[in-house]
Amino acid sequence: MxxxxxxxxxxxxxxxxxxxxxxxxxxxxxTPTVYLNADVTKSYGDLIIYVQNNDTADWTDVKIELNSGYTCHLTKIAAGTTVQIEITDFITSDGTKFQPSLTAPIALRIVATFNGKTAYYSGTWD
Missing domain, CATH: 1.20.5 (Single alpha-helices involved in coiled-coils or other helix-helix interfaces)
Structure with missing residues (x-):
């Protein structure tokens, strides 16, 4: 035993x-993290956000999050193109629109499908 x-x-x-x-x-x-090659700018008194896809392939199922809580969903951002998003197009899960008169846009995160994989971008403004 x-x-x-x-x-x-x-x-x-x-x-x-x-x-x-x-x-x-x-x-x-x-799985290694995949990053999106993006340029993100804002203008017109912080009322417009520009997102440029610098990758060689389209991004699909795009979720853009502003200041951790306000989101905007896009079906696609084509390779080499720039989309213009009005700041009030960013909303919370309960439907509250982003109000630049109350809060400045300071951080932006993108999650999208790129070449069949989930990919990310994150940036901040001063």
Whole structure:
């Protein structure tokens, strides 16, 4: 009986060691982050946001988030094009529109599908 327990203990210990080795060698395949090549500017007293797709492929299923909470959804931003978005097109989940008279646009994040993968852009203004 003691011999069986030793064998079972050895097998269990071996499995734990293999798991540790796989963890430490990076075989926990993680997907690298994909970044969007974008230029984002604002003008007209912070009333218009311009988003330029500098990538070689279209972005689809585009979610643009302003100041962590106001979003604007676009079906597509074609490669090499710039879209113009009115600041009041950014709304919260309850339908509240962004009001530049109360809050300045300071941060913008984009999440979109690019070449079949989820890709990101993040930036801030002074």
């Amino acid at each position: 003691k011999r069986i327990l030793k064998i079972v203990g050895s097998i269990f210990g071996g499995l734990m060691l293999v798991g540790l080795i796989l963890t430490l060698t990076g075989n926990n395949a993680t």
